[in-house]
Structure formats: structure tokens, C-alpha cells
Amino acid sequence: MIDKKEIIENIKKATTTSEIENITISVLGKNGQLTLALREVGKLSEEERKTKGAELNKIKTEIVSLIEEKKSILELEEINKKLESDKIDITLNKEKPFKGYIHPLTQVKEELLQIFATQGFRLVSANDPDIEDDFHNFTALNVPEYHPARSMQDTFFVEGGNLLRTQTSSVQIREMERSGVPVKVITMGRVYRSDWDATHTPMFHQIEGLYVDKNVTMAHLKGCLVDFLKSFFEVDEVPIQFRPSYFPFTEPSAEMDIRCTIQNGELKIGKDGNRWLEILGCGMVHPNVLKSVGINPDEYQGFAFGMGIERLTMLKYGIPDMRKCFETDTRWLSHYGFDASDVPNMITGLSRK
Amino acid sequence: MRFTYNQLKKYLKTNLNANEIANALTMLGLEIEDVEDICSPLSDFIVGEVIECKDHPDSDHLHLLKVNTGTEILDVVCGAPNVKKGLKGILARNGNIIPVNGMKLKKTMVRGYESNGMMCSAYELNIGEDHDGIIELPNEITAGTDAISALEKVYNLDVIYEGNVLPNRPDYLGVIGIARDLSAGGFGEFIPPQIQEIKSDYDSPIIVENKATEDAKEFNTRYIKGVENKDSPRWLVEYLKSSNMNSISALVDITNFCLHNINRPLHVFDADKIKGKLVIDYAKGGENFTALDGNTYILNEGDIVIKDDNGIQSLAGVMGGLNSSCSKKTKNVLLESAYFNPVKIRKTAKRLKIESDSKFRFERGIDQCCTIWGMEYATNLILDICGGSPSRICKTGKCQYQPHTIEFPVSYFEKRIGFDIPKQEMVKILTNLGCEVSEDKDKLFITPPSYREDIEGKDDITEELVRVYGFDKLPSVSVRPDSFNLVVDTKIIHKTILPRILAYKGLTEVYTWSFMSSKKELDTTTPSIKITNPIASDLDVMRKSIIPNLLDGIKSNLSRCITTSNLFEIGPTFYGAKPMEQNISVAGVRQGEIQLKNWQGAPRTADVYDVKDDVISILKVFGVSLNSIKLETTNLPNWLNPYKSASIIFANKTIGYFGEIHPLTLKKFGIKNTNVVAFEVNLDFMPDLKSKGTSKKRLIISDLLPVYRDFSVIIDENVLGGTILSEVKNANKEYISDAIIFDIYKGDNLPKGTKSVAIRITIEQKDKTLTDDEINVIFKSAIDKVVKLGGKLRDK
Secondary structure, eight states: OOOHHHHHHHHHHOOSHHHHHHHHHHHHSTTOHHHHHHHHHTTSOHHHHHHHHHHHHHHHHHHHHHHHHHHHHHHHHHHHHHHHHTOOOTTOOOOOOOOOOBOHHHHHHHHHHHHHHHTTOEEOOSOOOSEEOHHHHTGGGTOOTTOGGGGGSOOOBBTTSOEEOSSTHHHHHHHHHHHOSSEEEEEEEEEEOSOOBTTBOSEEEEEEEEEEESSOOHHHHHHHHHHHHHHHHTOSOOOEEEEEEEETTEEEEEEEEEEEEEETTEEEESTTOSEEEEEEEEEEEOHHHHHHTTOOTTTOEEEEEEEEHHHHHHHHHTOOOGGGGGSOOHHHHHHHSBOTTOOOBTTTBSSOO | OEEEHHHHHTTEEOOOOHHHHHHHHHHHTOEEEEEEESSGGGTTOEEEEEEEEEEOTTOSSOEEEEEEOSSOEEEEEEOOTTOOTTOEEEEEETTOEETTTTEEOOOEEETTEEEOEEEOOTTTTTSOSOOSSOOOOOTTSOTTOBHHHHHTTTSOOOEEEEEEOOTTOGGGGSHHHHHHHHHHTTSSEEOOOOOOOOOOOSOOSSOEEESOTTTEEEEEEEEEESOOOOOOOHHHHHHHHHTTOOOOOHHHHHHHHHHHHTOOOOEEEEGGGOOSOEEEEEOOSSOEEEBTTSOEEEOOTTOEEEEETTEEEEETTTEEBSTTOOOTTOOSEEEEEEEEOHHHHHHHHHHHTOOOHHHHHHHHOOOGGGHHHHHHHHHHHHHHHHOOEEOOOEEEEOOOOOOOOEEEEHHHHHHHHSSOOOHHHHHHHHHHTTOEEEEETTEEEEEOOTTOTTOOSHHHHHHHHHHHHOGGGOOOOOOOOSSOOOOSOGGGTHHHHHHHHHHHTTOEEOOOOSEEOGGGOSOOSSOOEEBSSOSSTTSOEEOSOSHHHHHHHHHHHHHTTOOOEEEEEEEEEESSSSTTOEEEEEEEEEESEEEOOBTTBOOEEOOHHHHHHHHHHHHHHTTOOGGGEEEEOSSOOTTEEEEEEEEEEETTEEEEEEEEEOHHHHHHTTOOSOOEEEEEEEGGGSOOOOOOOSOOOOOOOOSSOOEEEEEEEEEETTSOHHHHHHHHHHHTTTTEEEEEEEEEEOOTTSOTTEEEEEEEEEEOOOSSOOOHHHHHHHHHHHHHHHHHTTOEEOOO
8 A cells, every 4th residue: 555645754854866766766666666556556447446546646646746846946955055065266366368468669550550541551561671772761862972961860880881771761762663653651660870868769660651643732741740640649639830840851841840738748739738849750752852763853742751650659658768668678568568459440549448 | 059149139130039039940940949048047036235234243254234125124144255235236035046056045044143035146146157256236226126137237148049950051050140041031130240341451471372172162361460369358258158169269269259150160370380381282191180179180182181381280171280270379360261162071070070160060061152251250350359460361262153043933832832822922031031033924033142052943942932931821631542542461461460469379579679789699600790880889780580689688577577578579680781681570489487376277387389389370370371381300500409499491491490499598698597488480481461352162061060089009209299190180181170189198107218199080070970880990090090100009
């Protein structure tokens, strides 16, 4: 006879899923009480079979549901217990991977590329050697030998008589020799001058722009540079002034200043600034330069500009000492450097994100 | 160029104050870099009158004063010897800042007596040298008057400018030229200097022979007899001082004054020291010449010299000689006013490394037509100050200055600059600049003055016009294109992508010099690319590799107690001293713990596999897979550990290296107790990237899962993992899609010289499910390949 009461009692008393499992086997298993009892039913008369069968099946249903219910309760308990035993210290962190940084100069070079790209300038991809000959660095740029302008920049020479370019303007010559006119290019690269103090390093970077076509005027030069400054410094208005200057390869030549205040290393551009800050040199390409590469200056004309990338970088990102740009101090590099993911673009902005 | 407001005002009638003049000059093209204003610091000082002066009871030199400020009476303790009752001087009150030392005056006790001010000396106020006594002002000045208006009556209160003269504007090297340009710019009216005609009735007794008229184009002399060379008058001393020149003697000072004031270099010889004729000639080469600066120079053939029977007396245009120089004893003087070929002067001075004010002007080009005029101007001054009787001028040579006329179409300005200046305005500007201008319909014919030789053609005219008319009138026109241009071609994509890939991998970008120390070169098999004038002896060659600079970087980081460096640089490396003999390279170094001590696992030091992975990432940027390169471990350069390094071969060229830096190389760089792994890849040998277009092959995904099978073998330890894997993959190229080594073990329980290698292969099921038999056949073919290499299959 099935002791339903006892079975139910046992189910209620069970404290682990394996106990429940044992009860299930002893009751509902192959040789379980209920299974055997149901098997016995077959031997009974039809009438008895009906009533007994119905009774046993009812018991079975009840027991199965009790077992299921108890099982799920115990399972939950057991899982929770297990999870609890695997409890972690959420305040700990995974070990930080070594992080690399993009040098601020690279970041700014990419910003410059973005800006001049929207103005239709192509980046010169080769043809821009650091070691130059006298012709490309001086003579073709309208600086004949023994011209006083040569002493404006102290030049490094390499054995054999060539020199380290003192300006990226040499690329103007190479690019016009290679691809002629019209030409609208920028180039960025290393330049070298024998000068080393708090504000000068023997090597630094310049960006050079050149735009020569039939009707390019100085007003275009101004438009180009004003657009550039607005994008670069991300301001709506940039008060500027052109100041007459002298570069042998441009005429008229000018230096461009911006009106600003520098307070605690931070640059604020605006007409209420307290000073004019020199930012770049520019001018209309000298006819002699065009002639030196076989271009007729009566037919073609254009502008060129050049600026120091370190200077732009220091101004924009408040970097105090230029010399640190060329050291490998990772404390400096991780502070002023940029995340690899911080790709400058014109849509999300060109500043540190 | 250092000059003053008052110097300018001698040639310029203007209402502008000193600051306005500075701004005007900057905008005209003479950038004023510094303004030394001695007035402004005095603006809070006043005149004080000493109304009582008693001796200090405890001092033999101090006085107790009562000073009237006009509004109150102050007690002042004063030590000046010239203080007395009734004296009127400049009083500094508490709070005033003393100009000479920047000290702020405050109430003090001087030997028991309170002092509430200070009577100042000229020295303390930065307006004179006198510091022995306090300033004594004329009696008519009343107490309480502001110091500036009181001092103006007695002192030369001036504003000093430091101007940056650009090489194309030598006319700015004289005060007169600056005044002239200001006047042309509309900032005042030019007052031309007046000179008195010199009367003379005899010829210079010193005969001059000019054998170098080719370069000493004009050489004029005048003998002045009976001069008295003495100290210069006060105005001249002050003038020179404010222009940063020392007063020497009246004769020398006058030549310096003319140089600075009217931009005319001159020279004075002591005429009695000249023996025989004065000959202007070219040096033969090898002669010694002792110059005024006391140095002896060895001359080259072709230098222009001025010599007499005793030898060389002057190096033309550069510097006079010591032997014939004027002294206070000079009685008769020979004044020289000449014009020399600028290129010649520059060559000589540059070679001899002589800097002089005269050379600076000659090499830039001075007004060719002012030799005589300049001499007359100087003679007047000599006669005024030193007396004497002048001879007629002895002239040799004659400048061939030819005024030239520029044809200037009026429309040219707008064509170049982008806006228009009315023709009459053009004429006015050019005329004010000293040009002669005539008009013909839409053209101007412009003849520039002799002192503006830089104005050669149309573009110079354009520059003059826009500079004087004002750059502020320049409109701004955009250059944005209406068509799309590709700005960065795929060929140089690495310029933007590569640094970011490497930064993601934990490397930090650096920029180091393109030069380095010849002592640290790694590759000594090719000649050094030497810099002939390096900025420092340890930066004397162009780098052939970036790695030495990065090793230096590690060294300095270690000395900064930075124990881990993961650095890379993209930049030029050089293989020759001619243009274009350079490549663009990327190099990186890793040193120290790449994974720090942490609670989840053990720390790990950067090893060769880290830099190998860096190299693989770099190659991937250029679409170069690991399969298309070869690694060679023989014939490695000696700066690499031969057992932990490889050279990278691509398209039959060595494109770079990676590996561990040899311990002896590290020692050379002073790097101790740590390993360094490094890589360098020449990016110029990478294939040009081609645009891959926009659409890709359609993707077909199989529902069948790949099958993995593992096995391990015991094999000779010299059999390379790469060889095993490529053999395994070759066993069945169709189905084995990948093979990896997941364990390598060496130990005592294995035969000596062997290792155990565990390999997992991936078998791809393509269009149908493979049967167990089929899979086993593929698996066995893979095992057989390794057995062929000498491997012994280990039991499962």
C-alpha cells in the first residue's frame, strides 16, 4: 500500500535536490512504490482497476507536482548558495593594459590635414627630402649665394656639400618641378636650424601651403588662412592682422598675427585680447621662384604660407616647453599625448576629446 | 636696430606719441620688438622740496629732512652729500618702485628715525649715470609737480626702440630712413637734414690710387688738418649710448653717429700714420691684418684692402686697422666715404667671422649716391666739434648707379592682391616713398630712389603699395573647392593610420632628432653621414636607424626612474648625403614589464613575440600577410641577439628587423639590468596601398561547424614551430584551414634535445558533413607530416 502521507512528509522534509532525486526514484522510478503499485493495478478486475487506477494516478499527479515544486525551490536555494560562495570583490579591477599615446605633434598634423583637406589642398606624399641641395633650399627660392637672407637661418651642412633644409619651402620647388601648375598642396615635415635655447630646437616641424593658378590673389591667401584659424582654434571669429615682412620667396610678404590673451598658458582668441601674437609667415609666390621652375609668372600666380607645427601645438594645447616635444619622457607624453581613439575630424571637432 | 623717439623726431614732424610711432613702424614693416620707455616708470614720482635739513645725531653722513610734497610734509632720512635746505628734487614716496632695481619703497627706520621717502639720484631713476648725489632741479619748479614734466626740462627723457630690420630694407638701418618711411606712410612730415657747404682751398696731401674700382666702386677721401680729437660732447655720448654704442673719441664717435643716423658708414685714419700713397687693392692672400678689434686676421686672395707703404691699413667696408686708427693725439685726419660691392664684403666678413656695423650695412646695400653727401655731413660735425681745416675731396671711381624705371599697369595690383587702390592714391604713396612717378593712361612709370634698391619690379611696387595703404584693407576670399579631391592618397595612408595602430598596442609615440652620435651608430658597415657643423658633438651624424635614439630614450627614462618604456617613432632614416637618399621608417622598442604584478596573474616582461606582433600589425596595414614575408635568422646585424631575432624579407628585400637588442649594444647605451626588444621596418619597401573599392564579395556562411583535432609529438628541439605548422597545413590544403601550436614543453622526462609540441588543427566542413573516417584520414595525413619531420606521436 502506498503511504501517501509519508511520501509527502518525506518530500517536505527534503533539504537537498539529491534527496528529492532519491525520493523521486523510490516513488516514481522503475521499481518505485508508485510504479509498482500501478503495475499491480493491471492484475485487478476491471472495476477495481478503474477506481484503483484513478486513485493512484491522482496520487501520482499530486506527488509529481509536489516534487517539482520542492525541487525548484531547492534548486534555487542551492544555486544561490553556490553563487554566494563565488562572491567577488567588485572594487578590484582588471590589471590595466599598458596604454600607448599619440604624440601631440602627430595629432596636430592630422588636424591640419583635416582642415586643409576641406580647402582642397593635397598632401605631398614623397618628394620632400630632409637633406636638400643649395638650389632647392636657397637659389630656386630667390636666395642667391651671399644674399644676407641666408644668415636669417643658420644652416646645417652634411659632408659632400648638401644641407639640412631650413624650411619646407623647398618642397614648393620640388612639387612644381614634378607636377607643374596649377598646384594646390600642403607639405609637413622636419626642418633644421642651428639654434638651441628655450624657444628654439635644432629640429622642428613646418607645414607649408602652396596654391598657384591663374587668378589666385592675396585675398585668397587671407581667406584661406582665416578659415584655417577658425577651424583650428574652433572659434567663430579670429581677429587677425597682416604685418609686412620679408621672405625672399614671396612678395608681398607678410606675417600674420592673431589677437589674443594668454593666461596661465591658456590661449584666448578675441578682439578684446591684450596682444598680437605672431602665428605664421606668408605671401604671394615671388615671380623669380616661378621662373626658377620654368613657370611663366605673367600667366600663373599664387600664394604660399608656412608655420611651425610645434608652435601651433603649444598654443592650442597649452604646452609650455617645446624642447620636451623631442624627449622620450613618458610622463610628459602620457599627459600631453592623445588616446589612439581620439582621431581628429571636422565633424566631431578638432580638440582633445 | 636700436634708435629712439627723439632721434626720429629730428627728421619727422609728427603728432604721434612714442607708442603710436612704434605701432606705425610695425605695421609699415619695421617690427618693433621692444620699447624701452624710461618715462612710464616715473609717472607716480613727484617733485619734493627740502624745507628742513638737519644732521642725523648718530651718523656722520645722514641727514634728517622735512620734505614738502605740495600737499604734506614728510620725514625723510637722506645720505646724499649734496642735500641741502631749499633743494628741489625727485621724491620717491612709499609705494613707489625704484626703476633701477625694481624695489618698492616702504616706511623704514634709519638709526632710530623714521623715513617716509627717498630723494633720488639720476642713476636710481634710470635717466643718467650720476649716483653720487641727488637730482637738483631748477628753482622755478614747484613742489608736487609730476616728475616727468619736471625732468623733461633737464634730462633727455627718451623712448628707445628695438627694431627688427629685415634683409630687404637696408634703408631702415639709418634713423633718417625710418623717418622717411614714416612720412611716406602718412605718420608725419619728413624734415630733410640741412648741411652747410664745406669751403676748402687745398687738395688732400695723401694720394689715393684705386686699383680695385670693380669692387671698390667709389672711394673718396678728405684730409682735415689741425683737428683736436677729444671727448665727445654730451649730446653725442648720450646719442651713442641710447643706440648701444660706446663713446671712444669725438672723431670715431662722429663716424658712428653718421653710420647710425644717416646710414653712411665712414672711416677715419690718423693721417700722420699713413706712409706714402693709399692704395685700394685686392689682397694677394696670406697677409696678416690687425683690425681695430685687436684681432689679427689672415686674408684671402681677392679681399679688398686699403694699404700704404707700411702695409694693410683697413679691410674695406669691414673694419679699419689698428695701426692707422685715430687716438686722442690725432692732429690730422683722413676721412673715408666709399661704396663697396656688397657680395665682396659679405664673403670676406663671413669667412673671417667679423661682425661690424659697417659690414652689416655694406653687405645689405647702402645708398650708392650718398658717399659725397655723407662726407659733407660728417665734415660739418668734425669741424664743429674738433675744428680743423678740410681739404677738397679726393675722388676715385664713381658709382655707376643708374636709376631704373618700372612700368606698372595699374590693374596689376588688383590682379595680384585682390582689391583695388585708386590710381591717384598709388601715385601719392609712391611719391611719398621718394619715387618719381609719371602716368600714362592705365600705366604708371615709377623710378625708385637710390636708397631703395630693393624696389626692382612690379611685385616690389605691389608690396610697397599694399604695405603703405594697409593690409587691413585686404578682403578675405575662400579657397574651398567645389569639387571633391582626394587629399591623402592611399600610398601615404600610414601617416594617419599607423601611429594609431601602434598606440592601440600600447606603444607611445615619440619624436627624436634626425641626427645622433656617430659613437652610437648600430650599422658600422656603411659610412656615416656626417654633419659638418653639428650643434653638439654628440649629434654629429644623420641617423641610419631610429633605434639608437629610442635606446637613448630608454636610457633617459631609466634615469628618470621610469622602469618601463614602450616607444615608437615614424620618421626619416638616411642612407646617403644626397637629397632623396632617405626612407621613411617605423621603429619601436619595448623594455620592462609589459604586464605589471597583479592579483589575477603573474607579471610579464616584454619579449620578442611582442615586437614580432607589432611587426605583423604594421605589415597588415599595408595588406602584407605573414605568409608573404620570410624571416631569416642568419647573417643578422651584430647589434641583435642572434638567437632571438630575425630579419624580415619581403619581395626579396630586407625590409627590417625585430628581436632582442644584443647585451653588448645595451651596454654601449648604458642600459643595465634589463632586456630591450625592438623592431624597425622600412616603409618605403611596403607595397603601395590600392583602394579596395567599395563592394566586397558576397558572404556565404556554411551551417556546418568546423572540427578540431589535437595531437602532440616529441620532436628535435631545433625543428621550428613555423615549419611544423606549415607542414601540417600543407597536409591537406583543402580541408585543413588552420593549425596552431598550443603547448610547448621541454623537461627532464623527455629525451635530451627534444621538446613536446601540441598542435590543434581545424578541419573545415564545406558543403557536406564529413564522416568519422574522412576526418580521421585528414587528421592522420597531418600527423604523418610531423612524423616525417622526425616527430614521435605521444600517447593521448
